[in-house]
Amino acid sequence: MKQLALIFLMLMSSLPQPARAGEFHTEITVFERGDHPNMLREWIELAKQGEAVAQYNVGFLYDQGLGTKENNTLALRWFRRAAKQDYVPAVHALGILYATAEGVKRNDKRAVEYYRRAAEQEYADAQYMLAAMYAEGRGVEQDDREAARWYLKSSEQGHVEAMNNLGWVHANGRGVEQDYVEAARWYMAASEQGNPASQLNLGLLYLNGRGVEQDDDVGAMWIRMAAAHRNLQARKTMGYLYLDGRGVKADRVHAYMWLTLAARQGDEHAAATSRELATKLTEDEIARAHRIAAVWDSDEE
Secondary structure: OHHHHHHHHHHHOOOOOOOOOOOOOOOOHHHHHOOHHHHHHHHHHHHHOOOHHHHHHHHHHHHHOOOOOOOHHHHHHHHHHHHHOOOHHHHHHHHHHHHHOOOOOOOHHHHHHHHHHHHOOOOHHHHHHHHHHHHHOOOOOOOHHHHHHHHHHHHHOOOHHHHHHHHHHHHHOOOOOOOHHHHHHHHHHHHOOOOHHHHHHHHHHHHHOOOOOOOHHHHHHHHHHHHHOOOHHHHHHHHHHHHHOOOOOOOHHHHHHHHHHHHHOOOHHHHHHHHHHHOOOOHHHHHHHHHHHHHHOOOOO
């Protein structure tokens, strides 16, 4: 089917997984118990005594509005105190605040400074974010080579999103020589850790026989995994796979089901195709497709 081939070509040259602003990490395991007001009181006492970890955790609670009202100004103040002691998660957190304008005016150059400071101390999240800043040209001159270098450093520490983006870098020859084998290696590493974007990308490599031996069945398997995690492009692609019978048995009901799920997530092309397909299905087939969709889209998935 020509539509399927078009989607594969489009996705192979699509953008890598967007970089999130970043994540904060609390260092105190009791955080998971959820008694945030008491934790805040205890940590503030420790923070006032100069404990860097406590200062960071107080900042985290204020930033997230846990145990208190959200207060980005106080979060910034406590993160700065911890960062002055070179507590790396706090340094990274300041990068996030400057990149997202939380409690401060957005300043990409300052964000890069903090990301770099944490990245040079082998903080994987900061390495990933610094790579993204280079890739997007935010706060620094756009530089694909530097982006690839920092994605590699982060990936080598097991950062899953960095692995996916490093795979994309190799697949598209951005800052490195194009190498589908290397792309497949990094996509596989991230896919095995459950990253939906990598599962989709790896599946597309198998369908197209790039960097791996061509195998429709394996390709469909990985794309189905991504679709189960509500990846929009994976759901859309599964619809066309079922229409064409590639890696799966041709089945218009399942094709309609996957396209309908993609349409619900805002894909206009999937919506148009599902509407057209609905004219060729019986009412019972449409009803069955919606029942199957309810299972795939349940909270348990």
